[in-house]
Amino acid sequence: KQEVTQIPAALSVPEGENLVLNCSFTDSAIYNLQWFRQDPGKGLTSLLLIQSSQREQTSGRLNASLDKSSGRSTLYIAASQPGDSATYLCAARSGYSTLTFGKGTMLLVSP
Amino acid sequence: SQTIHQWPATLVQPVGSPLSLECTVEGTSNPNLYWYRQAAGRGLQLLFYSVGIGQISSEVPQNLSASRPQDRQFILSSKKLLLSDSGFYLCAWSGIPSEQYFGPGTRLTVT
Numbered sequence: 323k324q325e326v327t328q329i330p331a332a333l334s335v336p337e338g339e340n341l342v343l344n345c346s347f348t349d350s351a352i353y354n355l356q357w358f359r360q361d362p363g364k365g366l367t368s369l370l371l372i373q374s375s376q377r378e379q380t381s382g383r384l385n386a387s388l389d390k391s392s393g394r395s396t397l398y399i400a401a402s403q404p405g406d407s408a409t410y411l412c413a414a415r416s417g418y419s420t421l422t423f424g425k426g427t428m429l430l431v432s433p
Numbered sequence: 434s435q436t437i438h439q440w441p442a443t444l445v446q447p448v449g450s451p452l453s454l455e456c457t458v459e460g461t462s463n464p465n466l467y468w469y470r471q472a473a474g475r476g477l478q479l480l481f482y483s484v485g486i487g488q489i490s491s492e493v494p495q496n497l498s499a500s501r502p503q504d505r506q507f508i509l510s511s512k513k514l515l516l517s518d519s520g521f522y523l524c525a526w527s528g529i530p531s532e533q534y535f536g537p538g539t540r541l542t543v544t
Contacts, residue, residue, distance in 0.1 A: 363540070410476070413477075413533075426476065
């Protein structure tokens with residue numbers, strides 16, 4: 323059974339810092355890995371999707387990497403802004419249709 | 434473009450009462466549909482998923498059920514709510530197999 327772990331559980335940084343969020347998964351036989359953002363009381367917004375054959379994906383200030391052999395993914399956020407404050411979730415697709423989620427990293431960026 | 438709707442946004446129901454949450458998707462056909470529950474401190478839990486009309490897979494045993502009466506409609510139901518059913522319910526859709534996109538969610542409080 324796939325298990326996804328996210329470290330740290332919470333992170334507080336000053337505005338402008340670059341930061342890395344970590345995600346690890348136990349079963350390396352994944353189809354893809356997806357990073358989401360969730361604002362309080364809201365649904366999930368998809369940030370990046372990395373297919374199993376890819377090493378990384380970039381969108382603006384976000385860069386996600388995937389190392390299947392070690393069961394790890396990282397989300398890099400450059401030049402963080404207060405608007406980046408949210409909970410970030412990673413999810414691994416192991417089965418044909420289903421995702422296994424980590425519990426998330428709660429990020430606070432202070433002005 | 435594709436849009437996913439959920440209603441109601443919030444719901445307060447007494448223990449033992451029935452439940453019906455609805456999710457609809459616009460702008461795509463034959464999507465995979467999913468129901469998740471997010472409880473405090475427990476992360477996102479997949480409850481049901483559907484790959485087609487009338488096709489429902491249950492991930493966990495519970496007093497909830499799901500139905501897909503139309504291609505782009507997914508309904509979550511219960512005959513008698515328990516206190517433990519409280520949580521944030523999220524509907525999602527995806528292509529085959531691809532990124533998952535989430536709705537705005539329904540906050541259910543069982544009293």
